[in-house]
Amino acid sequence: MKKKILLPTDFSIESLNLLKSILSQNNDGWKYDIVLLHGVTLTSSISELLFFSKASLIQSLTNTDFEDACNVLKNKYASHINSIRKDIFTGFTQTSFNNYVEANRFDMACIPASYKLQIKSSKSFDVVPFIKKSKLKTEQIEWNMETLMPEKGRLAELFFRGVATN
Amino acid sequence: MKTQSKTTILLLSAFFAIILIFSVFIYLSVSNYSYEDFYKLLEIRAITTAKTELEENVSPDARDLRDEFFEKLPHEKDYIFKLEPGENFYKVSAKMNIPVDFFKTIIDEGKAEYHYRSLFYKGIKYSSSKGNFIVITSAENYYEVHHAVYLKRTLVLAIAAAFILSLGIAIYFSKYVFKPITKITERVKQISSENLHLRLPVTNKNDELNELSVTFNDMLNRIETSFETQNNFVSNASHELRTPLTAIIGEADVALSKIRSTEEYIETIKIVLDEAEKLDKKTKALLFLAQTGFNGKIQKFDKVRIDQLLWDVKETIEKINPDSKIFIDTSLLPENPVKLKVKGNEQLLHLALTNIISNACKYSNYKTVYVSIGASDNKVIVIVKDSGIGIPESELKYIYDPFFRASNTKNYEGYGIGLPLTNNIIKMHNGEIIVSSLLDSGTTVQINLPIGNYEI
Numbered sequence: 001m002k003k004k005i006l007l008p009t010d011f012s013i014e015s016l017n018l019l020k021s022i023l024s025q026n027n028d029g030w031k032y033d034i035v036l037l038h039g040v041t042l043t044s045s046i047s048e049l050l051f052f053s054k055a056s057l058i059q060s061l062t063n064t065d066f067e068d069a070c071n072v073l074k075n076k077y078a079s080h081i082n083s084i085r086k087d088i089f090t091g092f093t094q095t096s097f098n099n100y101v102e103a104n105r106f107d108m109a110c111i112p113a114s115y116k117l118q119i120k121s122s123k124s125f126d127v128v129p130f131i132k133k134s135k136l137k138t139e140q141i142e143w144n145m146e147t148l149m150p151e152k153g154r155l156a157e158l159f160f161r162g163v164a165t166n
Numbered sequence: 167m168k169t170q171s172k173t174t175i176l177l178l179s180a181f182f183a184i185i186l187i188f189s190v191f192i193y194l195s196v197s198n199y200s201y202e203d204f205y206k207l208l209e210i211r212a213i214t215t216a217k218t219e220l221e222e223n224v225s226p227d228a229r230d231l232r233d234e235f236f237e238k239l240p241h242e243k244d245y246i247f248k249l250e251p252g253e254n255f256y257k258v259s260a261k262m263n264i265p266v267d268f269f270k271t272i273i274d275e276g277k278a279e280y281h282y283r284s285l286f287y288k289g290i291k292y293s294s295s296k297g298n299f300i301v302i303t304s305a306e307n308y309y310e311v312h313h314a315v316y317l318k319r320t321l322v323l324a325i326a327a328a329f330i331l332s333l334g335i336a337i338y339f340s341k342y343v344f345k346p347i348t349k350i351t352e353r354v355k356q357i358s359s360e361n362l363h364l365r366l367p368v369t370n371k372n373d374e375l376n377e378l379s380v381t382f383n384d385m386l387n388r389i390e391t392s393f394e395t396q397n398n399f400v401s402n403a404s405h406e407l408r409t410p411l412t413a414i415i416g417e418a419d420v421a422l423s424k425i426r427s428t429e430e431y432i433e434t435i436k437i438v439l440d441e442a443e444k445l446d447k448k449t450k451a452l453l454f455l456a457q458t459g460f461n462g463k464i465q466k467f468d469k470v471r472i473d474q475l476l477w478d479v480k481e482t483i484e485k486i487n488p489d490s491k492i493f494i495d496t497s498l499l500p501e502n503p504v505k506l507k508v509k510g511n512e513q514l515l516h517l518a519l520t521n522i523i524s525n526a527c528k529y530s531n532y533k534t535v536y537v538s539i540g541a542s543d544n545k546v547i548v549i550v551k552d553s554g555i556g557i558p559e560s561e562l563k564y565i566y567d568p569f570f571r572a573s574n575t576k577n578y579e580g581y582g583i584g585l586p587l588t589n590n591i592i593k594m595h596n597g598e599i600i601v602s603s604l605l606d607s608g609t610t611v612q613i614n615l616p617i618g619n620y621e622i
Contacts, residue, residue: 072500078501149604149610151551151602156538156610158498
């Protein structure tokens, strides 16, 4: 059985706790299609839009540690994951977000309960309010937010932070 | 030849080629135009002559008008020949020094052009009521005689002037371009092993030469560091080796100063043995460091399963020091065991991991040390996390220097060889070691090793 899940992300290792916890809860043999969504305001300049490439935009937002962390999770839960994809949402309105959700046929979304997504660049915005207002079934996930740790921002963070795995 | 002179010559030849092509083009097109123009002029003269001479009912005024208003060309001559069947113009052509082909072309095509030196001929076929005629007008091309010479002279002068100008520009330009490089060379020449602290001046300009200076400075930084490390290494090594030796010599001296009891001898020998063992350990570690740091030595590399290795390491450390608490966290262990196998030397990797984990135990006063394993697509990741004393941020960059010990490690035993050795071993395996630390709250060491791609 397949399930398509929407997870908001800010391309930090910490935000991958959402993915980690949803995967660790899976005991019913679901196969997940994961979409990591980041909100970005597109430029209004026509010449910039002419050379716009989604892939390179996503490339510029992520880093190797984040990619590695995704791969570690993917390898850990290889039998539960069908695909992991990074996507950007560029709309302004709730309606456009609803359309996005409908078009992608998400089954559910997970949002952090107390963690606030970090705004990486001036163009980024938080998609969590959109998710909350949409009709999508959402699950709130809480984890232990310890601020002082030597490996902050590094791949190692994934291994120790918050969510207990089985 | 210097690059500067090469550039000068290159620039100069480019300039010169352009000027030359330009001049040749101008000369050819101008002279070509003047030829055509002159032939047209001759043709008009020929037609006029034919009209006035051969037509009937030409008023005498027209002839006067022609003579009066047509400026005589130099050496202008008109020839009129009646065209009769069988006429081959051999005699005429021989007399006028014109090839016979000229006449044939006139007969065939209606007109022809010919020139011998500056004397130009234009012939046309003309039909009038009196019959068919060939009319030839010849004149000296005034242009050919005067203008062309003038043009040639002007062009040669212009080329010479342009050449001198471009020589100046080329020399100036190449000097201007190479000035900063010459400066850098001069500056670098001043730097020797005695004054490695000297650096090249760096401007804020974002050009290639500035980048070169920055790169040079970076290299100098590295060289200086390694120079210092080398110097420190020798002094530190001798110091480290001397300490136990001094203790042994001192003990032996004191023991030999008078006759002692058996217990005292036993104690002395124990101390000597202890110190000798320390010395042995240090020399062994040094030897290992030298071997691993030296790439000429080929170690046998084989398939190593990292999780297995970690359990072995845990066992070893707990055997050496039963106080150690090591928790191996397998929560992110990949499902596919292929992703845990690396190509490496088991003894060396064992040594490296033992060093890291036992350091973690030691500097956290034997609190629990968490060891996690994970694998991304191309590397196995081992993470060792302790909650110990940490490393001061300013000292993080020195931790791989032999004999370096952080300022907050005074209360712990050690010689500062473990981490450089580990670093060497991980580097030998094309791996990576990343240390992040917060003072007084812990250190996290991440070790990445490339996956060996062994099938099950």
